[in-house]
Amino acid sequence: MTQIELARSDKLSPEMRWAARDERLSPDVLKERVGRGSIVLIKNKKRKIKPCVVGEGTRTKVNANLGTSRDKLSLKKELKKLQIAIHYGADAVMDLSTGGDIKKLRKAILEHSSVALGTVPIYEAAINAQNKKGHLSRMTADDILDVLEGQARDGVDFFTVHSGITQAVLSRLKKQRRLISAVSRGGSFLIEWMMLNKKENPMYEYFDNIIEIAKKYDITLSLGDGMRPGTIADATDRAQIQELITLGELADRARKNDVQVIIEGPGHVPMDQIEANVTIEKKMCGNAPFYVLGPLVTDIAPGYDHIVGAIGGAIAASHGADFLCYVTPSEHLRIPDGNDIREGVIASRIAAHAADIVKRVPGALDWDKEMSKHRAARNWKEQIKKSIDPAKAALYRKSSIPKDKDVCTMCSNYCSMRTMEKYFK
């Protein structure tokens, strides 16, 4: 039985018991939410990991994307990147490899990952068709389902499926036009297939078969947003919302069949449209957890898109988004290296935590209070220990040691906290 099925049968699984403890929720509340689908426990039945708990009232989670491209395809480097992502606190990773032996890469990452692993199976299916049949347009629905089944068997915990890109969506995209038509890589594979074959999206047509595979392994379906805007000028347009309507219907179908589901969201979105995006996702998709990429609140900062994504992610999460896909400084410029991954994970974790404070996630504010207590006392050892990245904080501190060891070199002898201590005990 899948977790949602168990919850609906009023059974508390060991995974639910662990998740309730870890999230400081009552087991009954958690079970009820898993049953309704507002919380998912992401974990393939075959995998021996802690589930990634995503949804209503839980800590906002962070995903880090890994993976090769034709230009950068070292397995060793991917495993190193995986290690960095987990070390800095990613709650899940996605292997988005499109270069090299992607099957072998995925298996190696799965083997080494202690956190939930997601994939976009259409990549493998499209690349197979390209390599074996000469063009991705020759890919069949069976080719896609075979890849899904193979990846499920390997132990992948969640699948992005772009099942919401229908011909109706594409006709709206054509009619309205965009500055950048589509930036979803998985989406672009399917769109090309649909344009050339003039047929409906096979991942929409065969969604029941996808459900079947997901159910067998308790894979969480992450309904992908192929119409994710690639510039804030295109955000929240009719193509994007048309797809989201379909994703809501597909989410219902998945849950009716006891399959856990989350919804992927934009993308490039100006600050004043983020709340609306979260609200309509929650409403139209029956409170399915919302998994957002960024969102990026401006297009003009390549090299700093982790900061742009942290602004958008914090706002999205504060309005109810549940799962943040990180953005690294290398976005729009190159495939990320280890340092980019560190910066991306930390920036997203900051956004997630800032939102968790205002979401009243149990324990979130305590972290800030404890840090502040040590800050007031100028207890540097504990401040560094409590930092989101203790190594970086320690490095900064060590690089600039003041004469008076209890202050810092910003204010030195004029430390306001030290002065105030004399008068306010």
Place this chain on the structure above:
Amino acid sequence: MTQIELARSDKLSPEMRWAARDERLSPDVLKERVGRGSIVLIKNKKRKIKPCVVGEGTRTKVNANLGTSRDKLSLKKELKKLQIAIHYGADAVMDLSTGGDIKKLRKAILEHSSVALGTVPIYEAAINAQNKKGHLSRMTADDILDVLEGQARDGVDFFTVHSGITQAVLSRLKKQRRLISAVSRGGSFLIEWMMLNKKENPMYEYFDNIIEIAKKYDITLSLGDGMRPGTIADATDRAQIQELITLGELADRARKNDVQVIIEGPGHVPMDQIEANVTIEKKMCGNAPFYVLGPLVTDIAPGYDHIVGAIGGAIAASHGADFLCYVTPSEHLRIPDGNDIREGVIASRIAAHAADIVKRVPGALDWDKEMSKHRAARNWKEQIKKSIDPAKAALYRKSSIPKDKDVCTMCSNYCSMRTMEKYFK
């Protein structure tokens, strides 16, 4: 005459004319707002620089703090930091030096700064008292006014004056208690003075004299927030709001006397209290421009506080804050170096721009649209040129050149934008 006086006499000064052109506002609208005080043109009469235009309907501006402490007091390094701040786009700088020959430092920075320069004159007054009289408690109102007059004569463009810390504020602070009593350095000097002398704040008592000096040189008064919370747990408390009430009254007094005024704001503030902070500032201070430090939306990320501040700054500005004081990665750990200054300025500029898009600041969205047009066309030269930090974008691009020169190494041959171009022209 000061700019506000000119505007009220229906005179369009060269500064107003320039500001209207630069901000794409009609000169009459700008003049009316300067007259009401919802826009200020920050510039000492004696200085030959463009004014820093802050307020209603104008581009959100960014300030970078510079300055020495006892532990770090190289004049050469400060001038280098000034150069970096201006190069990366700071609209104003503040010299917060407390170490070395601070008079000489300030004069050198003034001489080299092409942007508006602010100071916190109480630093110099308190340090003088400490050095010449043995303790800051021996500082007199005249000592403070002399320093203000001297700095005004030197050409400082705006002054932070913590005139709102009254005994009434301190009694509320004592009654309610805080995790961190006060983190404003200027505030802490005055609080110590008030606690030891058991007298009212001289910068409150002699506010009319401060107004007089400001008027003579058309210095903008930045009413400082000595009760700025130093942890999100202390945000928006009675001490902070009590001070803000007083700042509103002082702002009225300044403007009645034809002195331009802005209000300083927090500090450490959780995401869901930022809008309220902006709203009450605007309401209680007669729409005086709001100058916020951060705000920082969590306390747990030393080493990354530029990101924390970008989240808070973007939210504050989107709700109407006008002027962002940057926060650097070194905040809470050390005095910033050149690299910290670059990161701080860029992070704040990203926050300001993201907010300007939703504030509908003329031209803001055009930048994003142009970037996106070049992105869709994979025109790397123009994308880099349009980036907020072209040098960093170029470095990333050069570090990872793909086989196909028109894409990037993230997706390489599977670039969605290139694929889509075939089907959506």
